[in-house]
Structures are given as structure tokens and as C-alpha cells.
Amino acid sequence: MDGNNIILEMKDVCFSYTDRQRKVLDHVSFKLKKGEKTGLIGTNGSGKTTLLHIIMGLVPISSGNMRIFGKPVKSGKDFDAVRQKIGLLFQNADDQLFSPTVLEDVAFGPLNLGKTPRQAREMAEKTLAELNLKGFENRVTHKLSGGEKKLVSLATVLVMSPEVLLLDEPTTGLDESARERIIAVLNKLDISCVIVSHEYDFLARTTRFIYSMKDGRTEYNGDSAALHTHYHSHTAGKLPHVHEMGRLG
Amino acid sequence: MIGEPFSDKKSSAGTSLLHRTDPRIKIIFLTLYSFAVAMLSRFPSLIAALFVSLALIFLARTNLRDLAARLFVVNVPVFFFWLLLPLTFEAEPLFCAGPFTVSGPGIVYAARITLKSNAILLAFIALAATSSVVTLGHAMNRLHVPEKIIHLLLLTYRYVFVIEQEYRKLRIAAKVRCFRPKTDMHTYRTYSYLLGMLFVRAAARAERVHHAMLCRGFKGKFYCLSEFSLTRADITGALLMTGAMIVLEILEWTEIILFWK
Numbered sequence: 001m002d003g004n005n006i007i008l009e010m011k012d013v014c015f016s017y018t019d020r021q022r023k024v025l026d027h028v029s030f031k032l033k034k035g036e037k038t039g040l041i042g043t044n045g046s047g048k049t050t051l052l053h054i055i056m057g058l059v060p061i062s063s064g065n066m067r068i069f070g071k072p073v074k075s076g077k078d079f080d081a082v083r084q085k086i087g088l089l090f091q092n093a094d095d096q097l098f099s100p101t102v103l104e105d106v107a108f109g110p111l112n113l114g115k116t117p118r119q120a121r122e123m124a125e126k127t128l129a130e131l132n133l134k135g136f137e138n139r140v141t142h143k144l145s146g147g148e149k150k151l152v153s154l155a156t157v158l159v160m161s162p163e164v165l166l167l168d169e170p171t172t173g174l175d176e177s178a179r180e181r182i183i184a185v186l187n188k189l190d191i192s193c194v195i196v197s198h199e200y201d202f203l204a205r206t207t208r209f210i211y212s213m214k215d216g217r218t219e220y221n222g223d224s225a226a227l228h229t230h231y232h233s234h235t236a237g238k239l240p241h242v243h244e245m246g247r248l249g
Numbered sequence: 250m251i252g253e254p255f256s257d258k259k260s261s262a263g264t265s266l267l268h269r270t271d272p273r274i275k276i277i278f279l280t281l282y283s284f285a286v287a288m289l290s291r292f293p294s295l296i297a298a299l300f301v302s303l304a305l306i307f308l309a310r311t312n313l314r315d316l317a318a319r320l321f322v323v324n325v326p327v328f329f330f331w332l333l334l335p336l337t338f339e340a341e342p343l344f345c346a347g348p349f350t351v352s353g354p355g356i357v358y359a360a361r362i363t364l365k366s367n368a369i370l371l372a373f374i375a376l377a378a379t380s381s382v383v384t385l386g387h388a389m390n391r392l393h394v395p396e397k398i399i400h401l402l403l404l405t406y407r408y409v410f411v412i413e414q415e416y417r418k419l420r421i422a423a424k425v426r427c428f429r430p431k432t433d434m435h436t437y438r439t440y441s442y443l444l445g446m447l448f449v450r451a452a453a454r455a456e457r458v459h460h461a462m463l464c465r466g467f468k469g470k471f472y473c474l475s476e477f478s479l480t481r482a483d484i485t486g487a488l489l490m491t492g493a494m495i496v497l498e499i500l501e502w503t504e505i506i507l508f509w510k
Contacts, residue, residue: 090461094411097407098461099403109465112465112470113466117476
């Protein structure tokens, strides 16, 4: 891929909270190319979520440069354009779903993009149908299960047709079947993704390249296929079963 | 657990006449009716208002058990008015019971408060609680109520459950470490910590929610998806309610029923 395909480029980005001395991000350099699916793994507090928030302009960087879609981004106005093309799935679905009903929450983004209520409603219904959430339109968001909340959160982002998807621990707290649904949805998407997770297994099945974060820095770990040869967790439990890359003895 | 028994499937999704009435009409008449009843002072009009409210309840086909529970909550303070007002109202005594002097105007005041509060509550249950909070919010939007108020209502409705869950988690966290509430400093301190932590968490969540809204292009303006249209039944209902309020005012301002003068 040539340089024109670079969607996101961070160079020597530093970030620290004003009340803390330690740098959360310490001269981080990171690139994301068009169509690339990248995983980000790291311990708690290593700065993974902060990195995603910086990309969305939710927290200002202390120093360094960022270019998104080839343009330098610094001020709030620059990020208005970024937010139309990049979607962020929050770690906690209750933070993402603030409207009383599913339909309203999914239609919130298109309405902000200037769509008419009818268009926004159609877009929301279409996205929900694509995620097999037809019939959820009038469900009350706080009464959804954890997996349903996560899928609806994903719908609220996908309805805006983002070119890049940032996902912050999308499988945290989900059971195996909800996790499998998320994996199936993500593997169907043909857009660039940055997925933050604690689970190598999950990243191995959804991303191509894996980076790790440690002490406020990113480090390229390699191709996910090479890093991982089989899955650790599976729905078969203790029963004899076949691994995708080999047979269990 | 915080519940919403009047506006879940049992109630707001009902099929009664009032469930099908345009929520804008219901909000307008509920507001006008509440003010009208609050300003009534004569018993003929107050009793008539109670009958109008009961008629609305009948039209709403409300679950009577839920209704009784709501009425009980409102009538607890009313009961204290009945205890205090006749004894403390400065007027000529009606009769004496031991050291206590019961005044007639005190009883009249307590009766007025009882009739007014119950009439307004019954109308509220029949008119407002037959729509979901979301529908009411959208109807308020169509009635040009300031957007900030509406979204404050809707966001409160959305997050009151989340905050309640967090409070329950905090209480369980205290309970599993053998916390037993007593009347002592340790209990007061613990509850103040729980409350403080709840505010801290609510503030942190508010910030995260705001971030989530910004990420989806929020620029300070909320939009409404719902569309409402007036039907013939809505117009008939509006005329009936207007008629009922006119009758109440006639009873209040004329001396048709001389007995109550």
C-alpha cells in the first residue's frame, strides 16, 4: 500500500492528565491504512482507550502531530469532519445508548448529519435489519441484555456509514454467543478497524495486525495469524471437538 | 427496583380511548385541568372534578391495583393533613376531645386538599401515564416546550435506571462486607460515602455520554423522529374535556347548588 492509502497517522503523540505526572501516551506513532484491520492489546491503564479518544478529538494531545484522511487535525472543527467518517464504539454500551428507544438512538447520528426524520428512520431500520435486530426498534434501551446493547451500540455507529471503525473492548462482559455474533458482524464489514481488546483470541479472529501498548507506547507485534495458531475458548466446552487449525487429541 | 407500571406493556401500550388519544391533546388538557382544579375552592366543583377524573380513569381502563398503590402514596401526606389541620387551624372550635380542640375550617381545608390532590392525580394517571415517557417527550417537543427541558426529561428517564443499578451495586458492596445500617456515625458516614460515590459516578458517566454524543455528530441540537396527527376522536375528546372544565368553572363561580354556598 502506498502513502495515499494512509487514513490515520499519529507521530510522536504524547498525552498526560494535568493532575498526573506519568504520561499516558509517550511519543506514540501509529498508522492505519485503508481497509486495514488492526488490533490493540495491552494491560489496564496502558492508554488504549485514551488513544481512541484522541483519534476522535475527545481529549487534546499534549504534543505531537496527527493527520486523518491526509489532513492535519488540531482544533475542534477539524474533528467535526473526522467524526462524520470515523465511528467509535464505547466500552460500556450504557454510555453509548442514551436515547429511550433503540430506533431513536440509532437515528440520532443520521439526524445530526442533516438527514430528515424520515430518512434517518429508514437508515436506522435498515441498519438494524442488517444486524439481525429487526423488531428492536421500539425496545427500551435500558431493558436490553448486554449482548443486545452491544449490537445496538454497533448499529448506532454503523448507521453513519463510517470509513473507519474504532472499537473499545467490544466483547467485554459478553457471553460466548454474543461474542460470536460480534465477530461475525465485524468480519463482514469491509472498512478499516482499530479494535482494542484484552483477548488475543478475539483479535486473532477479527484483525490482521496486532499492536501492543505498554508504558504509553505502541509496539508492533506482528501478523495475527502468525501470533496465534488456535483458539483458546470455544462453545464446545470439554467435549471432543475440532480446532480450526488442528485436531484435538 | 424502579418500575414504570403505568407506562409499560400493561398500561401505555393499552388500547383504551385515552391510550389512542393524541398525546399533545392529553398534555394540553392535563395542564389546564390541573390548574383549574388547583384553583377550585367550593365543594360542588371539587366533587364534580373528582367525578370527571374518575370518568377519565374509567376511559383509560387503568389497572385498579396499580391505581390503588399510587393513590396510597399520595394519600399518606394527605392523612397527616387530616391529623394536623383540624387541630392547628385557628378558628372557632367545632368540638373538644380531651386536650385537643378540633376546628371546623381545619376539617374543610383538609377535605379540600384531599379532593384536589386526588382529582389531579387521577387525571394525571389517566392522561399522562397512558403514554410512554418517550411519547410524552416527543409530544412536548411538538408543543414547542423548550428542547432542553424535554431532553432533560428523556435523559433522566434513560439514566435513572442506570444510576439506580449503580446505587444497588454500591449497597451490595457494603452489605457483603457485613455492613448493617444502624443509628450511628458509621452508618451515616457510610451512606454519605455511597451517595458521594454515586454523584462521582454519575458525573463521570455524564462526561462519557457527552463524548458518545459528540462522536455521533451532536452539535447541541436534538431532533425528534415522531409525527402526530389529530383524528376525529381527538377533537371529540378535546371538546368533551373543554366542556367538563367549563362545567367545573360554572359550579365554582355560580350559586347553582345553594346547599354548598
